[in-house]
Amino acid sequence: MDHYAQGSDTVSALQFPCTIFATQKRMDDYSASDMLCGDLSESQLKTQFHLVDVSTRANPYSLTKITPFSQPQSMFYGSRGEGEKISRQQxxxxxFDEFRHLSQSFSLYGPYKSLIKKMITHMQNGEGAPFSSMYLDNALKSQILNDRSAENSTRLRLSDAxxxxxxxxxxxxxxARKAELCKxxxxxxxxxxxxxQDNFNGMGITIHDTWATHITIKSLKVNNDRYRAIVHYRVQDHFGLDGEDILKLKFSQFRFFRIWFVLQRYKSIGFKPFITNMETTIEITGERSEH
Structure with a gap:
């Protein structure tokens, strides 16, 4: 611990790196409800979660392809019928192909447009391994730097502190004033x-809210009434759905989420959800207050 003489007092200086914030929810939490996998039966999915009409292309319960009646003169034209038997893998x-196709309406433009398809494919092939991407790191950095709300922005609030x-x-x-940074x-x-904008740029569907956040001050230099701080943000989210999610109309009305839930939670399929890692380092500079 560094000490500085100040008259008869001794000031203890904060040492860096110093973690000033950590959410109560912990990092790497594989026991969270949205990380469950392959835990529900067909009858539970249908009765508790009302997941009868899941896909327009295949029935995951009967393992059959769904085919439209293609004859325009048929009275059933446009409705769907069940066709050939398929394997569980097929x-x-x-x-998953339909899942990727439906993701497009949540990810219409911008640099993060392709992220959701990459994350769906990671769920399909990654066997639950964590996921990271420079696009996610860049999105996090951009969100922090562009949040100019004096009341809410962690960057601006740290600057004032x-x-x-x-x-x-x-x-x-x-x-002795560390608590002010935490506050x-x-x-x-x-x-x-x-x-x-996150409803359409791919970030609302891939991340939206977050699970755990750690914020660490890596260094702080004070010179000539100016300071320069380097601050690191580490954020985790879960690419998975829990039961509460799918029971909400805002999720269940979309086939996209119904397919996701069945792929993740149905005992006969059970693809693993995964943890998404994001991190970025920002610089905060400023000068001594007038008062």
């Missing part, structure tokens, strides 16, 4: 992707 492949609580005479941040985060709003 059925899963058909459902540095400015107001740095010991400018001793060029350090006092250990700056806990009373703000953690980075998440629930803005209007």
């Amino acid at each position: 059925c899963a492949e058909i459902l 540095f400015k107001n609580h740095i010991d400018w005479e001793n060029k350090c941040y006092p250990l 700056a985060i806990s009373e703000g709003r953690l980075p998440k992707f629930d803005r209007f």
Whole structure:
């Protein structure tokens, strides 16, 4: 611990790196309800979760292809009937293809447009391994830097805490005022992707809310009434659905989520959900307050 003489007092300086915030929900939480896999029977899916009409292409319960009646003169034209028997693996492949196809309406434009398809394919082939992407890291950084709400932005709130609580005479941040940095985060709003544009740019469907966040100050330099802090954000989310999700109309009305839930939770299929990792480092600079 560094100590600085200040008259007859001794100031203990905060040491770096220093984690100033960690959510109560923990990192790498494979016991979370949205990480369950292959735990539900056909009757549970149908009765508890009302998942009867799942796919337009294959029936995961009877393992048959669904084919439209293609003769225009048929009175059943346009309705669907069950066709040839398929294997469980073939059925899963058909459902994943439809899952990817349906994802397009949630991911219409922008640099993150392709992320949801990559994450669906990772669910199909990754066997539950964690997922990371420079696109996710960039999205996190952009969200933090572009949040200009003085009330909510963790970056702006930290900036105020540095400015107001740095010991400018001793060029350090006092250990005794660490709580002010923690408070700056806990009373703000953690980075998440629930803005209007996230409904269409691919981030709302891939991440939306987040599970766990750790924020660490890597370094702080104080010189000539100015400071420069390097702050690291580590964020995790789960690419998985729990029972509460699929019982909400905003999820169950979309075939996209019905297919996802069955692929993840049906005993006969049971593809593993996974943890999504994001991280970024930002710089916060400022100068001594006037007051």
